[in-house]
Amino acid sequence: MAGRPKSKNKLKTVETCRDATSLLLEFLSEELDPGTNSEFEKHLQICPDCVAFLNTYKKTMELTKSFLREN
Amino acid sequence: MNTVSIKSNEHGINVNVDQSPTDLSKGSDESLVRLIAEFRSEEALALILDRYRERIYRTALKVTNNHNDAEDVVQEVSLTIYRKAHSFRTDSKFSTWLYRLVTNEAISRLRKIKRERTVSLDDYMPRFEDDGHHAERPVVDWSQEVEKKVAEKEIQSIIEKAMQELSPIDRTVVVLSEIEELTNPEIGKVLGLSVLAVKGRLHRARMFLRAKLAVQLGYQAG
Numbered sequence A: 001m002a003g004r005p006k007s008k009n010k011l012k013t014v015e016t017c018r019d020a021t022s023l024l025l026e027f028l029s030e031e032l033d034p035g036t037n038s039e040f041e042k043h044l045q046i047c048p049d050c051v052a053f054l055n056t057y058k059k060t061m062e063l064t065k066s067f068l069r070e071n
Numbered sequence B: 001m002n003t004v005s006i007k008s009n010e011h012g013i014n015v016n017v018d019q020s021p022t023d024l025s026k027g028s029d030e031s032l033v034r035l036i037a038e039f040r041s042e043e044a045l046a047l048i049l050d051r052y053r054e055r056i057y058r059t060a061l062k063v064t065n066n067h068n069d070a071e072d073v074v075q076e077v078s079l080t081i082y083r084k085a086h087s088f089r090t091d092s093k094f095s096t097w098l099y100r101l102v103t104n105e106a107i108s109r110l111r112k113i114k115r116e117r118t119v120s121l122d123d124y125m126p127r128f129e130d131d132g133h134h135a136e137r138p139v140v141d142w143s144q145e146v147e148k149k150v151a152e153k154e155i156q157s158i159i160e161k162a163m164q165e166l167s168p169i170d171r172t173v174v175v176l177s178e179i180e181e182l183t184n185p186e187i188g189k190v191l192g193l194s195v196l197a198v199k200g201r202l203h204r205a206r207m208f209l210r211a212k213l214a215v216q217l218g219y220q221a222g
């Protein structure tokens, strides 16, 4: 089957930072279903802590990649 | 070196028997592996190694963090391709099979020479209040300042050290994902893990590396 596989994930609620943190990987790889994705983004709008966590998580990935490519 | 000099193909496999080396070199990975399996073609093996030696070495080096080990893995995997070509299933992707050989060899080497890590990733996971908020607030966003504050060499050494503290499997997941750019299902096939398990390991490894960087910068881990 071509294209993106259908997500089997049900809509997840993103009420807390704990919820948001657990979905970071799938958010960044664009695997969340649209409903959960917009819940996630809504949480980011009201939560600077999760924005900071997301930014530093992404930065870590970036630094890890460049470390692995360097050597 | 043997040459491919098969006059007939009783197995009904689509092999061009009059292929010169230059023709062989255009063959797909899968067709070359079939030549190795069916006719013990060393020429086909050499071509496969030309294509993949660098990738085998790079992956092995990232997992073992040791040049000698990485060289040994290349040697061992070359032999394994030759010996086990018959076990390659033609309906699967050659690179997935190859990554499996490489990571198996690299991980088993690590298990022989190194004790298992004593660090528990749990100690580095973010903590939350009962209501689900981050326990350490505010979470500091150091993403913009890290490279201004810390020399590149130092960042590299923090990451290198933290990578070594990951278990061989977790480290392999990170290498396959962040540098080889395999998808999570592909990593699952290579390592015999479910996609869920791959995601869990990758996410925890990233949070561990993030916490290590944060702490070195003088901030709370989570």
Ligand SMILES: [Zn+2]
Binding pocket: A016, A017, A018, A020, A043, A047, A049, A050, B134
């Ligand atoms: Zn939050």
